[in-house]
Amino acid sequence: MDGRSLLLLALLAWPCTGWSVEGDPVTSVMWNYHHARLLDGAPFVFDEQVRVLLPPFAEDARQVPILVDASAYRGQVVRILAWAELNPIAQIFDFAPGAEVLPRLAIRIRIEQATPIRAAVLTRDGIWHVGSSYIDAAGGGCTAPSVVRAEAGWEERLGQVLGKRFALADSSRLRVQIAHPMDNGLVGGIPEFYLNQAELRDGNGKVLATLELFPSVSENPTLSLEVQGEGETELWLRDNNGNEFKAAL
Amino acid sequence: MRWILVLALLGCALVARADFDYGLQPRQIADGVWLLEGSTDNFAQNNGGNIVNSGFIVTAQGVLVIDSGPSKRYGEALRRAIATVTDKPVLTLWLTHHHPDHVLGNQAFADVPIAALAATTALLAEQGEAMAENMYRLVGDWMRGTEVVLPTQTLSPGLLDVAGRRLRLLGLRGHTGADLAILDETSGVLFAGDLLFYQRALTTPGTPGLDVWLRDLEQLQALPWKQIVPGHGPVASSAAPFTQMRDYLGWLDSVMREGAAQGAEMSELIGVAIPPRFAAVSLSRYELIRSVSHLYPRYEQAQMERVDR
Numbered sequence: 001m002d003g004r005s006l007l008l009l010a011l012l013a014w015p016c017t018g019w020s021v022e023g024d025p026v027t028s029v030m031w032n033y034h035h036a037r038l039l040d041g042a043p044f045v046f047d048e049q050v051r052v053l054l055p056p057f058a059e060d061a062r063q064v065p066i067l068v069d070a071s072a073y074r075g076q077v078v079r080i081l082a083w084a085e086l087n088p089i090a091q092i093f094d095f096a097p098g099a100e101v102l103p104r105l106a107i108r109i110r111i112e113q114a115t116p117i118r119a120a121v122l123t124r125d126g127i128w129h130v131g132s133s134y135i136d137a138a139g140g141g142c143t144a145p146s147v148v149r150a151e152a153g154w155e156e157r158l159g160q161v162l163g164k165r166f167a168l169a170d171s172s173r174l175r176v177q178i179a180h181p182m183d184n185g186l187v188g189g190i191p192e193f194y195l196n197q198a199e200l201r202d203g204n205g206k207v208l209a210t211l212e213l214f215p216s217v218s219e220n221p222t223l224s225l226e227v228q229g230e231g232e233t234e235l236w237l238r239d240n241n242g243n244e245f246k247a248a249l
Numbered sequence: 250m251r252w253i254l255v256l257a258l259l260g261c262a263l264v265a266r267a268d269f270d271y272g273l274q275p276r277q278i279a280d281g282v283w284l285l286e287g288s289t290d291n292f293a294q295n296n297g298g299n300i301v302n303s304g305f306i307v308t309a310q311g312v313l314v315i316d317s318g319p320s321k322r323y324g325e326a327l328r329r330a331i332a333t334v335t336d337k338p339v340l341t342l343w344l345t346h347h348h349p350d351h352v353l354g355n356q357a358f359a360d361v362p363i364a365a366l367a368a369t370t371a372l373l374a375e376q377g378e379a380m381a382e383n384m385y386r387l388v389g390d391w392m393r394g395t396e397v398v399l400p401t402q403t404l405s406p407g408l409l410d411v412a413g414r415r416l417r418l419l420g421l422r423g424h425t426g427a428d429l430a431i432l433d434e435t436s437g438v439l440f441a442g443d444l445l446f447y448q449r450a451l452t453t454p455g456t457p458g459l460d461v462w463l464r465d466l467e468q469l470q471a472l473p474w475k476q477i478v479p480g481h482g483p484v485a486s487s488a489a490p491f492t493q494m495r496d497y498l499g500w501l502d503s504v505m506r507e508g509a510a511q512g513a514e515m516s517e518l519i520g521v522a523i524p525p526r527f528a529a530v531s532l533s534r535y536e537l538i539r540s541v542s543h544l545y546p547r548y549e550q551a552q553m554e555r556v557d558r
């Protein structure tokens with residue numbers, strides 16, 4: 001059985017059966033499925049200290065802001081995975097912050113319907129700490145026609161980056177928006193075309209953090225990272241067609 | 250069509266008023282001027298979308314109706330309500346703007362000219378179907394049979410004589426990009442449409458900008474009005490709605506401007522404290538969440554520069 005029929009089955013079963021897992025802070029029938037598929041069934045705890053901040057409802061299902069904050073585990077974080085359980089493309093990002101980068105990421109995503117959003121944080125002891133939240137939605141964000149592609153001259157702007165560095169108390173927040181259609185392959189026969197890789201590097205090219213992106217990320221992705229120190233950083237990005245882009249912050 | 254499914258599902262479990270009676274009670278607010286005041290709540294199954302103010306003016310020859318409400322049922326109820334206070338025929342329906350709660354009763358006025366600003370008609374043609382579908386989702390069976398009906402006449406700003414009654418029309422932009430305000434010079438009643446919300450948080454999908462909206466308010470306030478009918482919220486005979494709107498718009502603008510300057514995330518901004526002076530403004534948190542979604546990207550971009558190399 002492929003993933004889609006499993007998803008469908010789970011949805012159909014929702015009203016009748018309680019497949020939800022003990023201790024799960026959100027109502028979900030998909031936890032076991034994603035736990036097995038994305039976390040290889042590894043040990044986990046539902047953990048409120050992993051904060052998943054988002055609006056209670058999606059005003060624009062094509063641009064839903066989420067903020068994953070695992071600062072409580074600063075210094076212990078290996079990886080952070082995020083996904084929207086009921087999306088046709090569930091995965092959002094796979095983030096590996098190095099020592100100088102905070103385990104915190106803000107990004108905007110598309111959602112197809114009301115869904116739990118999860119962020120699983122792998123700490124050095126091998127445990128996944130899972131933060132959860134739920135968002136209501138009228139839906140359709142994943143299958144809505146591209147806004148970017150409707151704009152004249154979008155190809156010339158591909159990979160342009162708007163950004164700014166904001167000084168915080170003991171770190172800097174790097175906020176960027178990258179011009180890219182992030183085609184997810186679900187709309188109008190347009191094949192997948194999306195940014196799938198990013199790295200934050202220091203002035204000497206040393207990698208500070210790596211980030212894998214999935215096409216549930218919104219068009220013209222908005223990203224926000226926090227890095228320690230004052231030093232210049234470079235954001236490197238690549239899409240699945242091999243186009244590379246760089247920005248200095 | 251997604252809403253058909255939604256409707257079918259709702260049909261079984263619905264606890265709404267079985268008779269779908271909006272209970273419209275026309276209230277006379279000036280000589281010949283009548284108001285149907287909606288609640289300041291959000292669209293819900295228990296109000297059928299009647300969260301809006303509509304009105305009508307009885308002239309020597311007939312009735313000028315202002316906005317048709319959120320559904321076919323509302324439009325029909327409005328026709329019946331008008332007939333309870335006058336025998337005169339309905340002459341025409343004017344629409345203040347294209348939002349669904351103001352125009353989806355149009356079917357009940359298909360026998361008379363329906364008039365709006367040209368840009369309102371264009372916006373309704375573009376967005377009407379999606380907005381109607383969303384209304385079905387929000388208020389369910391109250392919407393049964395409702396379809397989008399486009400205006401048949403175009404209104405232009407300026408003075409207009411309707412059966413001997415002088416009306417001043419203003420074509421403004423702050424709420425949707427095409428917002429009609431109507432001053433009945435005989436009574437001094439100003440139908441402000443959704444350029445004015447009072448005791449109810451304003452909504453921002455489609456606004457060209459809060460600065461544009463603030464300028465519109467200046468223009469409206471300077472008119473020789475005696476009473477104000479906001480699009481949502483109670484009627485006033487003082488400038489209180491203007492004061493509250495300007496205060497609220499200014500606050501909203503500063504939340505997003507200062508947030509963008511400090512690099513705040515959307516998810517953080519939607520949680521900012523709402524000043525106690527807006528405690529009486531209904532749905533302020535809900536609308537803040539929506540407004541941040543609509544408008545914050547512009548404020549963010551104003552702070553950012555090209556950094557690619």
Ligand SMILES: [Zn+2]
Pocket residue numbers: 346348424443452480
């Ligand atoms: Zn409106």
